Amino acid sequence: MTTPELVRFEEVTKTYRTARGRRLSALDRFSMTIPQGRTVGLLGPNGSGKTTALKALLGLVRPDSGTIHAFGHLLPHDQRHVAAHMGALIEGPAFTPSLTGRHNLRLTAQLLGAPTRAVDEALELVDLEAAADRRYAGYSLGMKQRLGVAAAFLGRPDLLVLDEPMNGLDPEAVRDMRLLFGRLREDFGMTMVVSSHILAEVEQVSDRVAIVRDGRCIADADLTDLLAAGGPRLVLRVDDPDNARAALLGHGHHTTARTGPRGTELRLDETAHGPDILKILTSQGIYPHEMTQESPDLEDVYVAAIRAATTADPQNGEQT
Incomplete structure (x- = not known):
């Protein structure tokens, strides 16, 4: 039985111009799918185009060409119809340092139109109840990342988009984040996209993987299928x-x-x-x-995919 698609990128291209007028390609005919109920690991080196792809999905950048279908709507034309279905943490959380974690979440809930009880539920989910009334400025990096996930979860979205959520975290904080992803998947059946350049973490939290190189998606399949194909x-x-x-x-x-x-x-x-x-x-x-x-692991699959893409197209573009 085929899993329904929530999101489909088709041949999406995005370029930027530098101050000197030079064109930089961020996405180059980028195509991938996000099936419902799955955790998709978006994997690639820094600068490969992962963040740009997620921003295009969220309506934060407008593609030059190609299409994005999400929840049955064409983006960015119908962006307003899908905004409530998605929660996101892009390029790190942004909260007011002088306010408490709870106060910051309450302000976010008001913007989203979420009920007050959603704040307490989100704090419980990310295990920040004990620190909820401390100032955000005093939070550790791991606590800040978890509060960012809590904010993305406030509206109970169908799709949670997390950009490098484990970047810079110590091993204990990484473990806490990994357990949090498990709860989101198992307790709420949430579809998630987790971008990262850390292969081991992607392998542990994802059941589907998309590998991005130079703005292109060079592999997009269930993790078990990718590993089985490797031999x-x-x-x-x-x-x-x-x-x-x-x-x-x-x-x-x-x-x-x-x-x-x-x-x-x-x-x-x-x-x-x-x-x-x-x-x-x-x-x-x-x-x-x-x-x-x-048996191969994700590192084997990743290296083989990057090497095959490099052999097929030795011209490396510059990415954002």
């Missing part, structure tokens, strides 16, 4: 990883080096036949201590 990867443990990487690269095999509890491991970025890899290494006097097969 098993060879993992090697050698004494001289630098020479091993060079030897494999000379035969067209790309690797990713990872430092684990047993030292540096080399993971091939593509599927390869074990005996062939062993032959290449031993011909260079390199003898692996261990060679195993592991």
Whole structure:
């Protein structure tokens, strides 16, 4: 059974002009979907176009071409009809420092037309009840981010859009945010888009992933499908990883080096036949201590997608 789409981007393009009149491409024929009830991880490096795409969805920037359909409406023409369906935290929360967290949320609730009880519900959701009457200026970064999510949740939107919500957070705050996303999904069945450049966090909170490079969406699928399509990867443990990487690269095999509890491991970025890899290494006097097969993770999928896109289009654009 196909999951209904809440949002669909089709060939969306957005360019900006610098003060010197130079054109910078932020989105280049950007296409992706946001299915109902899913948590979509929007993944890509800083400057890849993730924030611009979310701003276009929210009506904060106007695309030059292409279409965005959301909740059955065409944007930006029908933006006013979908505004109440979406809550967002874009480029960090913005509250009045001298006011308490509760007071800030009450002001936001008034702007949204949300009932007063929604403030208490939102504070409980993000576990800020104990700090609700403290000044926002005294909040930690993690508390500020959670209050931002609470503000986005006030109107009980159908779609929650969160731009880099874990950026700069310490491990404990990241864990708290991850648990919060789980509650939003499980208790409220909320559809979410979480943009990030942190692969491990996207993999833990998302069930669908879109990978963005140079303003284009180069992968857009359920996470399980992306991982299954990758196939098993060879993992090697050698004494001289630098020479091993060079030897494999000379035969067209790309690797990713990872430092684990047993030292540096080399993971091939593509599927390869074990005996062939062993032959290449031993011909260079390199003898692996261990060679195993592991299922791909999101980092493997991401690296493979970026490399394939780079090979297909080696001209790198400048993004916003």
